[in-house]
Amino acid sequence: MRTKRLTLAITTAVVAIALSGCSIGLGTAGGFSRSGTLAGPVDGIDLDGASLSVGSKNFTEQILLGKMTVILLKSAGADVQDLTNIPGSAAAREAQLAGQVELGWEYTGTAWLTYLNNAKPIPDERKQYIATRDADLRENNLVWLPPTPMNDTYTMAISAESAKKYKITKLSEMSKVPPAERTFCVESEFTNRPDGLKGMLEAYDLPLDSPKGIPRENLRTLQTGAIYDATAKGDCTFGEVFTTDGRIEALDLTALEDDRSFFPKYNASLVVRQQVLEEHPEIEKLFAPVSEKLTNEVIAGLNAEVDVDGREPSEVAWEWLCDEGLVR
CATH class of the missing domain: 3.40.190.120 (Osmoprotection protein (prox); domain 2)
Structure with a gap:
C-alpha cells in the first residue's frame, strides 16, 4: 500500500504538470457511442444545453460504466465529451480534480485507502461509502451518488x-x-x-x-x-x-466467499463535480436506476461479453441500457 501510494503521488504530480500545460485534452480513446431516447423511469429527464465530460479508467469494467454514462447523458440531450479509457487511476483521478472530467465512476475502497490516504478499510460497506462520500465532498468538492450493490474486490x-x-x-x-x-x-x-x-x-x-x-x-x-x-x-x-x-x-x-470480511469493499459510485450537480441536479435521478441494477452478477456478465466474447464496450453498454428499458 505504501508503494502504491508513492506511485500514485508521483504519477499524480506528473499528470498535474501535463494538465497544467495542455489545453487540448486528455489522450484517451473514447471512440463512438450511440444515443437514443430516454425511456422508463428516466423518461422526460432533459439535459438539453448541458455540456459535460465523462471519464473512466482503462479497464473493461470502467469503460463499460463510462460508456453507459455517455449514452444516457447524450440521450438526455447533453453535449458530451467522451474521455473514457484514461490510462491509470492516478490520471483519471487528477483529471477529475482538475476539472477536465466532470463525471466518472469510482470505487469506495480505492478512494478511501488511496486517494484519501486512510490506513485501514472500513469493514461495513455502507459506513465506508458514507465516510468516503463525506470526506471527498469536504476536501475536493466531489459528490458521490448512491453506490451500486456491486463490490469489485x-x-x-x-x-x-x-x-x-x-x-x-x-x-x-x-x-x-x-x-x-x-x-x-x-x-x-x-x-x-x-x-x-x-x-x-x-x-x-x-x-x-x-x-x-x-x-x-x-x-x-x-x-x-x-x-x-x-x-x-x-x-x-x-x-x-x-x-x-x-x-x-x-x-x-x-x-470463494470472504466469510471473515478480510478484503476491503470496492463498491462503485458515480462521482460528479459538485458545481456540475448543482447546475444539473437531474443527473442524480438519471443514474439512480443504473446504480440500483448493477449487481456483481450483472456487471460480471457485461464484463464477460467484452473480455470473453470480444464485443465492443460501447455496444454492450447500449444493449444493456435498451434491455433494461432506460433508452430506446
Whole structure:
C-alpha cells in the first residue's frame, strides 16, 4: 500500500504538470457511442444545453460504466465529451480534480485507502461509502451518488474440478485442502500489499512461510489475465481474482466467499463535480436506476461479453441500457 501510494503521488504530480500545460485534452480513446431516447423511469429527464465530460479508467469494467454514462447523458440531450479509457487511476483521478472530467465512476475502497490516504478499510460497506462520500465532498468538492450493490474486490477462486474434489465454497475452508496441494497463482503486487495475500492467509489461519500454513514455494506469480486460465487448468489450486470479472463464470471457476470480511469493499459510485450537480441536479435521478441494477452478477456478465466474447464496450453498454428499458 505504501508503494502504491508513492506511485500514485508521483504519477499524480506528473499528470498535474501535463494538465497544467495542455489545453487540448486528455489522450484517451473514447471512440463512438450511440444515443437514443430516454425511456422508463428516466423518461422526460432533459439535459438539453448541458455540456459535460465523462471519464473512466482503462479497464473493461470502467469503460463499460463510462460508456453507459455517455449514452444516457447524450440521450438526455447533453453535449458530451467522451474521455473514457484514461490510462491509470492516478490520471483519471487528477483529471477529475482538475476539472477536465466532470463525471466518472469510482470505487469506495480505492478512494478511501488511496486517494484519501486512510490506513485501514472500513469493514461495513455502507459506513465506508458514507465516510468516503463525506470526506471527498469536504476536501475536493466531489459528490458521490448512491453506490451500486456491486463490490469489485479480491478473493480466491478454484476450478470446477477443485470445487468438486475439495467441496469448499469459503476462504475459511482452504485449510481443508492438504498442505502440499495449497498452491496459489497470484500477481506480484498481491503478494506484497498489506491487504493482499499475506494478510489474507493470516486472517484465515494459514500464515505464509509457516509449516502449518503456506510455504513460499507453493506460490506462482503470473500476470492478471493468466491467473484465470491457469486456475481453470489446475496449474494452481487457488487463483487471485476480482469478484466482478466475467472470466470467473466463463471458465467455470468458483469464487470463494470472504466469510471473515478480510478484503476491503470496492463498491462503485458515480462521482460528479459538485458545481456540475448543482447546475444539473437531474443527473442524480438519471443514474439512480443504473446504480440500483448493477449487481456483481450483472456487471460480471457485461464484463464477460467484452473480455470473453470480444464485443465492443460501447455496444454492450447500449444493449444493456435498451434491455433494461432506460433508452430506446
